[in-house]
Amino acid sequence: MTATTERSSAEVGKARLRKEDRHLVTGRSRFTDNMVLPGMLHLAMVRSPYAHAKITAVDTAAAKSSPGVMAVLTGADVAGEQGSLPNAWPITPDQKAPAHGAIAVDEVAFAGEVVAVIVARTAAAARDAVERVDVSYDELPVVMDLEEAFTDKVLAHTSLESNKSATWVFDSAEAGTGSSVQDAIDSAEVLIERTFYQQRLIPAFMEPRSTVVDPTGEQITMWTATQIPHILRLMLALTLGIPESKVRVIAPDVGGGFGGKLQVTPEEVITVLAARHTGKPCKYTETRSESLQAGHHGRAQVQRLKLSAKRDGTVTGLSVNLLADMGAYLGLVTSGIPILGAFMYNSIYKFPAYRFECNNIFTNKTWTDAYRGAGRPEATFAIERLMDELATELNMDPLAVREKNWIRHEEFPFATVAGLEYDTGNYEAATAKAVDLFDYQGMRAEQKRRRDANDPVQLGIGVSTFTEMCGLAPSRVLGSLSYGAGGWEHAQVRVLPTGNIEVVTGSSAHGQGHETAWSQLVADRLGVPFENVEVLHGDTQISQRGLDTYGSRSLTVGGMAVLAAADKVIEKAKVVAAHMMEASEEDIEFSAGSFNVKGTDQSTSLGEIALATFAAHNLPDGFEPNLDSDATFDPSNFSYPHGTHLAAIEVDTETGHVGILKYVCVDDVGVVVNPMLVEGQVHGGLAQGIAQALYEEAVHDDAGTLVTGSFVDYLVPSAPDLPHYITGRTETPATSNQLGAKGVGEAGTIASTPAIVNGVLDAVRHLGVKDIKMPCTPSRVWHALQDAKTTGGVR
Amino acid sequence: MASSKTITVEVDDVRYTDDVEPRLLLVQYLRERLGKTGTLVGCDTTNCGACTVHLDGVSVKSCTMLAVQADGHKVTTIEGMAQDGKLAPLQEAFHQCHALQCGFCTPGMIMQSASLLKENPHPTEAEIRDGLEGNLCRCTGYQNIVAAVKSVADGTVYDDSGVSTTAGETETAGVS
Numbered sequence A: 001m002t003a004t005t006e007r008s009s010a011e012v013g014k015a016r017l018r019k020e021d022r023h024l025v026t027g028r029s030r031f032t033d034n035m036v037l038p039g040m041l042h043l044a045m046v047r048s049p050y051a052h053a054k055i056t057a058v059d060t061a062a063a064k065s066s067p068g069v070m071a072v073l074t075g076a077d078v079a080g081e082q083g084s085l086p087n088a089w090p091i092t093p094d095q096k097a098p099a100h101g102a103i104a105v106d107e108v109a110f111a112g113e114v115v116a117v118i119v120a121r122t123a124a125a126a127r128d129a130v131e132r133v134d135v136s137y138d139e140l141p142v143v144m145d146l147e148e149a150f151t152d153k154v155l156a157h158t159s160l161e162s163n164k165s166a167t168w169v170f171d172s173a174e175a176g177t178g179s180s181v182q183d184a185i186d187s188a189e190v191l192i193e194r195t196f197y198q199q200r201l202i203p204a205f206m207e208p209r210s211t212v213v214d215p216t217g218e219q220i221t222m223w224t225a226t227q228i229p230h231i232l233r234l235m236l237a238l239t240l241g242i243p244e245s246k247v248r249v250i251a252p253d254v255g256g257g258f259g260g261k262l263q264v265t266p267e268e269v270i271t272v273l274a275a276r277h278t279g280k281p282c283k284y285t286e287t288r289s290e291s292l293q294a295g296h297h298g299r300a301q302v303q304r305l306k307l308s309a310k311r312d313g314t315v316t317g318l319s320v321n322l323l324a325d326m327g328a329y330l331g332l333v334t335s336g337i338p339i340l341g342a343f344m345y346n347s348i349y350k351f352p353a354y355r356f357e358c359n360n361i362f363t364n365k366t367w368t369d370a371y372r373g374a375g376r377p378e379a380t381f382a383i384e385r386l387m388d389e390l391a392t393e394l395n396m397d398p399l400a401v402r403e404k405n406w407i408r409h410e411e412f413p414f415a416t417v418a419g420l421e422y423d424t425g426n427y428e429a430a431t432a433k434a435v436d437l438f439d440y441q442g443m444r445a446e447q448k449r450r451r452d453a454n455d456p457v458q459l460g461i462g463v464s465t466f467t468e469m470c471g472l473a474p475s476r477v478l479g480s481l482s483y484g485a486g487g488w489e490h491a492q493v494r495v496l497p498t499g500n501i502e503v504v505t506g507s508s509a510h511g512q513g514h515e516t517a518w519s520q521l522v523a524d525r526l527g528v529p530f531e532n533v534e535v536l537h538g539d540t541q542i543s544q545r546g547l548d549t550y551g552s553r554s555l556t557v558g559g560m561a562v563l564a565a566a567d568k569v570i571e572k573a574k575v576v577a578a579h580m581m582e583a584s585e586e587d588i589e590f591s592a593g594s595f596n597v598k599g600t601d602q603s604t605s606l607g608e609i610a611l612a613t614f615a616a617h618n619l620p621d622g623f624e625p626n627l628d629s630d631a632t633f634d635p636s637n638f639s640y641p642h643g644t645h646l647a648a649i650e651v652d653t654e655t656g657h658v659g660i661l662k663y664v665c666v667d668d669v670g671v672v673v674n675p676m677l678v679e680g681q682v683h684g685g686l687a688q689g690i691a692q693a694l695y696e697e698a699v700h701d702d703a704g705t706l707v708t709g710s711f712v713d714y715l716v717p718s719a720p721d722l723p724h725y726i727t728g729r730t731e732t733p734a735t736s737n738q739l740g741a742k743g744v745g746e747a748g749t750i751a752s753t754p755a756i757v758n759g760v761l762d763a764v765r766h767l768g769v770k771d772i773k774m775p776c777t778p779s780r781v782w783h784a785l786q787d788a789k790t791t792g793g794v795r
Numbered sequence B: 001m002a003s004s005k006t007i008t009v010e011v012d013d014v015r016y017t018d019d020v021e022p023r024l025l026l027v028q029y030l031r032e033r034l035g036k037t038g039t040l041v042g043c044d045t046t047n048c049g050a051c052t053v054h055l056d057g058v059s060v061k062s063c064t065m066l067a068v069q070a071d072g073h074k075v076t077t078i079e080g081m082a083q084d085g086k087l088a089p090l091q092e093a094f095h096q097c098h099a100l101q102c103g104f105c106t107p108g109m110i111m112q113s114a115s116l117l118k119e120n121p122h123p124t125e126a127e128i129r130d131g132l133e134g135n136l137c138r139c140t141g142y143q144n145i146v147a148a149v150k151s152v153a154d155g156t157v158y159d160d161s162g163v164s165t166t167a168g169e170t171e172t173a174g175v176s
């Protein structure tokens, strides 16, 4: 398929302002916690203060007699009906996982795990009663450190014999995609060996998770702050043993997700159970502290790396050995997150040999799962840090080392050592543009000036290039990776009697702007005004089929389904048009909303055809009076956005303070439907990637308590903490979809973390600092500088 | 349980008299008693600013005030910002500058921005950023929020083309 055959368009490419804004800027929002239903009851969770313990008794008598309390449910009460929360991605046939009831029955494995739920007439009454539940625990030893957990000296679960969940290996020599890494290492002229730590992060979406369940009527209706209403519906049905047809899931306005709402949560299951037990609508809204403590976390890996190269900078092999912290359980896709990274360590480069081994390990912490980028930021960080280390070792410019190894634009399509086929890309162009916008030479001169002058504020230049696999995903590929579902997306285009269009999409936006972008797509395709298109989503009763929103998939997969459905509408309408104008179908041409008889000035509009179809008084024999059309799109390949990011970093060597003087990113996300939305996605992604480099870390104490349990300690950056971003774009259309789009949701997050850390190190390496763990806080930077004076140490 | 108190508060130009528990937070009063669900709650430690409203024209975090403390005062929420169906300049600017994605921080951001501009009608970019320090946004990376506030200060908001005039900052190059 060639890309962009039909790009003549008025709407695609336009920075359309969003259709979704008005209700949000005026406070007419529909977030789940805003919902009130008649007779609604409120839940509060009793959570374990211990990271690992046996539950020996739960005394609920006092709580049950508290004012306003309608019910108290414990794990024992619901053990027979709660099932086990799903993991949809068994990465190996022998993957081990503990049973995971929504309410713990006899053992808790992280601090914050639910042990009972209070159902009361008001939220305040429910919270008051939490303290009156008396749970007796026998504490068990906890294992918090990932490397220690790997030794199995302390077990995270008494029911498992080892903390190891699974080991997953990719070896290019075995796969036939490259040669042997061991040979490359044995014959290396230069060998870079490093261990990097991906700290635990918390998605920290602004809207705390909230769920309302209405059990009245013959169907359970759930409103919930989720990215995945369709997957959730199916999983609730499977987990609780209720027919899927009896569950309706609605994701109303959702206040951000970033992977953090890509989950089937204990709290959602518990709210169903509470509603079922009381027969009344029930609401649960978490506090921020609960969200930070018990919503899933992200990252948390130890990366042991070996990069072999020649002295001219050509990389000959890369070996990756990962320990990935699952936390205490396997959530929906916990186990697969590191595997999504496995295909990206070779990034934009032509490495001849590659080996990846990952051990998924349990600890007594909140489980990890998808967080913006999911596996790919970790991979990109590792390789981009290594490329800088190689440049330092060889005394080369970091951009030159990258250029030496990257795939040149004329070499596409390119089969990578990790087994993917990159369709298109132009790393030279993106880099050249970034270098230009950044004034790379000027910055290097300023850096030299400050070094020579021994300036207390040193300047570092951080380089990061990246690519990622987006558009999750070709269903066959997911199958080959043992994922439990496909990667297609569904859409329906409905033509109303007035000629207005309703687009039903299976993707589920929570801030991305799908209503605006999908309207642009359909406006062009059907030749109708942007304003006449209404986009419906996020309700399994309206959008019956879908696989939701994550992995930068919505446009490249969901958008294609929308276009395919629109094309089917045109085909149906042509039949009616031919009949109306007494012409033959082959003679009907469609363009810009009007159907013409070839070679004549006879024409009719989609609106007229819509009305005629609705009336159905005079349609062709056997024609079904309906123009509505469905389509399901399964991509043939991933898409591969890429980019080059450059950061000028100031490090105050006296205080350790890190400042961002300039940040330039040039991203190639293929064809752009709405540049304003794309830019917004990039900005937000950058903020989260910079936050990993400089600010955020989920810290637990030795006993397993989350120390960063509120926004006082978990440092989500605010406006003064972040720079003004300079963004640029290059455009190499993807060939895996008709539009040529590649996806943009994760780009900024993936590339910015290594750009910042490379910049910090570039500022202080000449002072003897070899590495600084993330987040590069003033204290860590200052200590690294002090240590370097004495030992050349790492911190 | 402590006995309830009677309060009279003017919220978005309407006077309400209600009996409230002394421990009831202003934000709970607004959301749960008055149905003013435009004001949102994002944290339990006064850090996020999602709950920001105006008390007698000055921004306050309504999660850190008791409803009884608002007795006799005038409260403005995001729902009282648009007048006669016309968006307030900041509401329009947030829309024009794509200063919101999920929109959860938006009510608080707009209320805080309004207060900031009242105190300092012509802030620099740094002053805007500092003025918004107590309001967290996880989606936008703040740049467009800053731009929205700046555009109101500079009086450059209005444009009815339906297309962003600020998204042109990105430099594009076609490559094949």
Ligand code: FES
Pocket (backbone or CB within 6 Å): B040, B041, B042, B043, B044, B045, B046, B047, B048, B049, B050, B051, B052, B061, B062, B063, B064
């Ligand atoms: S809810 Fe008031 S500051 Fe977060």
Ligand code: FES
Pocket (backbone or CB within 6 Å): A206, A255, A256, A511, B099, B100, B101, B102, B103, B104, B105, B106, B136, B137, B138, B139, B140
């Ligand atoms: S727009 Fe989502 S938190 Fe600000």
